[in-house]
Amino acid sequence: MKYFSLLQSFTLAAALLCGAAHAQAPAATPSAPPQVGFSIIKTGKVSVAERLLVPDGSLSKKIDTNFSAFLIKHKNDYLLFDTGLGANIETQYAQDMPYWARLAFKFEKPVVPVRKQLDAAGFAPIQKVIISHGHWDHASGVPDFPEAEIFAAEEEMHSIKHAESGAATAWPSQVATPGTRWSPLVLQPIAHKGYAQSLDLFNDGSVVLVAMPGHTEGSIGMFVTVDSGKCYFFIGDVAWKSAAIQAGAPKFWAASMVVDRNREQTLRSVEQVRDVARKYPDLVVVPAHDAAVQDALGYFPAWVR
Template identity: 35%
Template sequence: MKRILLLLLIVLLIGLGALAVSFMPAKLAVDSLPKVLVPSANPPAEMRLYAIEAGKMLSQAGFAYRGGNIAEPRVFGMGGILIKHPQGTLLFDTGFGKDVDAHFKTIPALMQATSKYEKEPTVAVQLHAAGIEPSTFKAVILTHSHWDHVSGLADLPGVPVWVNDQEMSFIKYGDDATALIRSFGKLNYRVYNFPSGPYLGFKKSYDVFDDGSVVLVPASGHTPGSIIAFITVPGGKRYALIGDLVWQNEGVEIPAEKPWISRKLVDWDESRTRDLIVQMHQLKAAMPDLVIVPAHDRRVWDTLPKLGS
């Protein structure tokens, strides 16, 4: 009996050691920088980008990227990016909705235990206060369909919800990761593809307004149909909305993936996610002025234009 207990203890210690190692710094390998051809863009003078902060989760840097300090508090912001364009208004993701208390209970128990959330005025409330009517939107475009990106959809009834075919399949047939959006019933889905050709190293793209101002590229990894949205505003400033490819900006800067336990909880294809992190790291090196916008890095979102500013 003592030998069995000793063996179990050894196995437990080895497991805990391996888990601890998965939080240690580990920079992803980066190949030589590929040549990047920056495509032209002609955003109309009236176009605007606004960040709408709508909720936050309180966690630690150590859960966000390998090498992060497990004792360092980090704000994981939630919200949506609003694009006002003469050809139509877009909203990327929705942040927390009014029923977030119930929605939070749908996430894995471990994430509930290691995170706390705080409410902020919802996207719908802030749009109403700004005199913007969601019923006139061209689309809500999801970077992906996890709960914290779709919670506010329930507050925007009837708005077209754009997803590509891979993410649509994930929503219909996925596991608990897409249970919340399925619970909303029949949404006004519009399925799109990528007909516009190569863009910044991605093989396919979709130029939403045919002027280079909003270009979507497939970024399968975090979920099967995750996307990255490249936004160019008047004056030439460029943004990359990368969803949950990384949770905090250090993931692209270092570059470093999420710790093992975080990856297992949320990343659909870890290998593909790693490749995309490196690709975005290389792109940032080639385009230093490109603003990388992880969906949950409140430090980055606080630098973006806000409604009413």
């Protein structure tokens, strides 16, 4: 993968800037969309024991965990960060989730895919999709966007190109669809908010990717600074709940042994998010599955601005 050059990382930024004509806002909305903002698109959920998500949580109390995608708006351009559960999740799950893992890793019906919600709202097909990592609940909707270029970190491309069934793998049913246009993201040795590697997608500091390895080899996060000046940090699955970041706590050990490629490195990534949150106290950390954080911010078609 090392033959992908610095020039190709800049190609993403240029392509994003040129994509406005392909993903325009709906003709009628309750209020004008922001110049820079985001909308959380919840595709589904599952209720699980609190202890699995929250340090020292109850084993008997159930709390919701979301399967969400994040629609990012930058001026006249739109991109999707993660895809949530897609239109074919039931078939994908039946094909690629091992039987032994189905009690622990599941989803509830109904599922409302991102593509269905965007189509209903009048959006033209999204042209750029970035996944935080290749796991089933983040990449399920990739086949729903055949028009799009799909981006993942260069380090994540190995698992995507060698997809296999498993509880914590990139699934062939999701990432190996013929015709899917995968492109590697090459983060640069440019520091951003304490992270050594970053990629400024629009060259204005408003939407910046950073390397967050551990959960997978090529996991990435995204900083988004919206119109109000407030900054949000989408951390994928580094932690499942913001409470775990505040406590500096790892995932429940049994779950972590299955889903985290490198447990020690994942915990280092948790500590790094915690350090950034301390340094920037107004920063809002948004884990991919944290229903409480997402409930407070609101859901599509509402915008965070």
